[in-house]
Amino acid sequence: MxxxxxxxxxxxxxxxxxxxxxxxxxxxxxxxxxxxxxxxxxxxxxxxxxxxxxxxxxxxxxxxxxxxxxxxxxxxxxxxxxxxxxxxxxxxxxxxxxxxxxxxxxxxxxxxxxxxxxxxxxxxxxxxxxxxxxxxxxxxxxxxxxxxxxxxxxxxxxxxxxxxxxxxxxxxxxxxxxxSEEHRTLYHAALAHGSNHLVTVIVDAVAALRVALSGPGLLGQQTVDEQPNGLAERLLAPLASAALDNALRRGQSALTGPVARGDADAVAAHLEALEAVDPKLAAGYRALSLRTAERVNSHPNLIDLLEGK
Missing domain, CATH: 3.40.50.720 (NAD(P)-binding Rossmann-like Domain)
Structure with a gap:
């Protein structure tokens, strides 16, 4: 040039x-x-x-x-x-x-x-x-x-x-x-998995929260509706932001909750509650819980539950 x-x-x-x-x-x-x-x-x-x-x-x-x-x-x-x-x-x-x-x-x-x-x-x-x-x-x-x-x-x-x-x-x-040229597809797949699927998880969680928070609220509290940036989003935002930050800074050790603890009873109750809201939402929770359980080598009883055995 x-x-x-x-x-x-x-x-x-x-x-x-x-x-x-x-x-x-x-x-x-x-x-x-x-x-x-x-x-x-x-x-x-x-x-x-x-x-x-x-x-x-x-x-x-x-x-x-x-x-x-x-x-x-x-x-x-x-x-x-x-x-x-x-x-x-x-x-x-x-x-x-x-x-x-x-x-x-x-x-x-x-x-x-x-x-x-x-x-x-x-x-x-x-x-x-x-x-x-x-x-x-x-x-x-x-x-x-x-x-x-x-x-x-x-x-x-x-x-x-x-x-x-x-x-x-x-x-x-x-x-x-x-x-590198040969890793370009893998690079793109990783970014899509980490960003696009994160949006799906958050939107699903917000949908479940809207149902959980429906009904009379506290005095002066915002009514729960289908509009973005509402009460459900504000409730989830600090937790989701902290989880993302911890995952990026601490890796797998940032995992907490019933799946990481191997609490099969709690996970089974989650699946039942989510199934009542939306079977597809419950299926997404089950798939991600199974991947989480495999990653942390969770209790076999929990993995069997998530695999439908």
Whole structure:
């Protein structure tokens, strides 16, 4: 790389890159803001849906909304922030159109993919990088601020690519973490398991709490309803937050409760109560309790109960 390289021998500061983004979704628009704050110029974005157009105009007001081909053709750094299922088709389409110039840094944000998916563009002279922010995006302002505390899983074909990916992540305020191509799927599975399934557990627990708290409350107490951020959520929040913090800092030793103690009677009572609320919720509790019991090598009677023996 020549004038587009992130650093030069005479100037340790990163050079400004002309950045194009496909598309202005939650991830692309947030990373665009972070790149602009680092001194790069986001000249254009593609945006089709009303929500994407709104994000482009509010988060990146100095950027033009352009067709994908024009964004790709004018970019020194082309950021492909599209859903995993759309990435391969987009890459093939750009390669067939011949709009990406040789030497262009092409970055995708897919957690499930490494750099192999970018091969059609790499074969035409592009430098392909996988840079995945390991966080969830809401589409609100906190997305950008959270990048400062996020790790980014980066994958490249060689050490030059890793150095460039690392520089870009550091510029955006994140922490780069190297993920090999062959472990990219495992990396993505672990993140999905630890985040998406956590949401399911919390939402299930809130559903059960709403039933448990229904009926007359204390004087002045909020009525329990189906709206988020209510009494059930406030009751669960300190416990769930402490459990997550303890798990991350102390590992398996953070496990407490009847399953960890091997209390088969208490777990059986839990299953009966949950079954009365929602059999599917009870099934989820049973599956996670079994995994917990196996992890702590709990009493055989409890494992037999959870296995339905």
């Amino acid at each position: 020549t004038s587009r390289s992130l650093t030069s021998d005479n100037d340790p500061a990163p050079a400004r890159l002309t950045v194009g983004i496909v598309s202005a979704g939650r991830v692309g628009s947030a990373l665009g803001v972070a790149l602009e704050r680092a001194g790069h110029v986001v000249f254009g974005v593609s945006a089709i849906s009303d929500a994407s157009v709104h994000r482009a105009r509010t988060r990146l007001p100095d950027s033009e909304i352009l067709p994908i081909e024009e964004v790709a053709a004018r970019s020194e750094l082309l950021l492909l922030a599209v859903p995993d299922t759309e990435l391969a088709g987009l890459v093939r389409g750009l390669a067939s159109a011949g709009v990406v110039r040789p030497g262009t840094i092409v970055v995708h944000t897919s957690g499930a993919n490494g750099v192999t998916v970018l091969a059609p563009l790499v074969e035409k002279g592009a430098l392909g990088l996988a840079i995945h922010p390991a966080m969830t995006f809401t589409g609100h302002d906190e997305d950008v601020s959270r990048l400062a505390n996020a790790c980014f899983g980066i994958t490249a074909a060689d050490e030059v690519g890793y150095a460039i990916a690392q520089s870009l992540v550091i510029e955006m305020g994140g922490e780069p973490v190297r993920v």
